[in-house]
């Protein structure tokens with residue numbers, strides 16, 4: 032079982048100024064391949080920085096990021112990324128976008144298109160293949176982005192507020208879709224969100240990030256997401272007191288950090 | 295140029311400026327911009343015909359539109375100073391596209407170097423900034439001393455005039471590549487070269503095309519001027535020779551052809567942009 036781990040990771044953006052407060056301090060986090068880890072926290076608490084570290088876009092000032100115990104130096108195909116602003120290539124069709132990671136790897140065109148086509152089917156967009164990115168809705172774009180991420184056959188899927196720009200209805204449908212993809216593809220997921228409800232619905236484990244410096248304030252294991260997969264309706268999942276208690280608890284946790292700043 | 299593609303759709307979104315004031319209270323929609331421009335052209339032609347047919351201006355200074363039209367016809371059939379109109383236009387076009395090829399071959403890599411590396415920027419910035427404000431005719435004599443009065447000097451001068459816009463817009467395009475686009479490719483394991491080839495180049499392409507369009511305009515005016523100085527063929531040369539013999543109708547016919555070619559360039563470049571980089575206008 033593969034594991035993505037951050038070990039005593041500290042991040043300072045101004046590398047030269049070691050007195051400056053770090054953006055992230057001593058983060059210890061392990062994500063196994065069957066987990067869906069959701070990170071929540073105030074704006075500016077360092078969520079994106081955490082994901083960029085895990086993806087290898089930025090290097091840790093101290094500590095290390097490892098996959099299966101081996102330190103990683105930069106981005107790699109074992110950790111695919113889904114961006115908030117889809118980051119699809121507008122000069123490529125949906126199909127060519129999905130095939131892009133395979134193209135980079137030198138997979139021959141007929142084969143990579145065939146695999147891309149089956150991935151588009153898998154995310155429910157069999158008819159979008161030849162359409163241009165600007166002809167797709169926001170939700171469809173995120174699906175294409177997820178199909179593209181899966182094309183590189185990653186061990187981990189890192190997502191920075193992938194549903195943040197969607198309307199409530201699409202968002203709710205995409206949450207179910209994300210769970211489905213996560214379960215069927217067997218990737219370890221790291222998702223960042225502002226929505227406590229989204230965290231409760233998707234996560235097997237919720238990480239609350241506290242700001243200044245960014246650190247893990249709390250880790251909570253949940254099981255609501257798995258219920259959603261077994262066909263229990265959203266309303267039923269939301270109704271038990273346990274769900275609402277945890278919702279209130281998390282709200283208080285994040286809110287407490289706000290007051291901590293004010294004090 | 296006001297008949298260009300862009301002006302047509304914009305007419306429906308005109309801000310309510312002073313020009314629109316008299317239209318208020320009427321139910322008529324404002325006159326399309328293209329119509330106003332067309333009316334202007336017709337009016338100017340009419341004025342021109344009137345002026346020459348009533349002898350207000352001597353035909354030596356301003357031949358009638360009909361005389362210019364006839365001059366165009368005879369240019370096309372029998373030609374002027376040993377070459378037909380097509381041959382003059384051909385000579386000019388060969389120079390402009392030869393120079394464009396040189397400018398793109400040097401300018402696009404130059405722009406990429408400025409946009410991607412500190413060293414490239416450090417080396418090329420001062421050169422471009424030196425070249426950019428210089429009027430090409432100022433260094434034409436020097437280039438003639440170096441390269442002679444043949445094709446090479448003309449192509450060199452035109453290419454020099456085309457270089458700065460191509461380099462600068464390529465650099466701008468490269469620098470404006472979305473960091474998410476680059477990071478996505480890196481996360482899929484792309485090498486630096488692959489990022490350049492598959493992400494930076496396509497995303498800079500709209501900007502490169504814009505630069506090429508500007509360069510064509512700059513090159514065209516430089517070309518005509520360069521041919522005035524030293525050439526045995528070409529539109530600029532044709533006008534210059536005609537002027538020396540006071541064949542004014544050929545001079546005006548030449549000017550009309552130069553304007554027409556420039557207009558065709560502009561339209562072609564825009565069509566090319568729509569075809570090659572449709573995402574740049576639609577996103």
Ligand SMILES: Nc1ncnc2c1ncn2[C@@H]1O[C@H](COP(=O)(O)OP(=O)(O)OP(=O)(O)O)[C@@H](O)[C@H]1O
Pocket residue numbers: 044045054072073074075076077078079080081
């Ligand atoms: N490239 C950077 N250079 C310098 N400082 C940065 C950089 N990126 C982020 N920061 C700082 O690091 C802190 C954390 O930023 P980050 O983007 O990780 O927060 P976030 O939790 O993702 O916020 P949001 O919810 O608004 O997206 C902020 O104080 C921010 O100003």
Ligand SMILES: [Mg+2]
Pocket residue numbers: 078079080
């Ligand atoms: Mg963020």
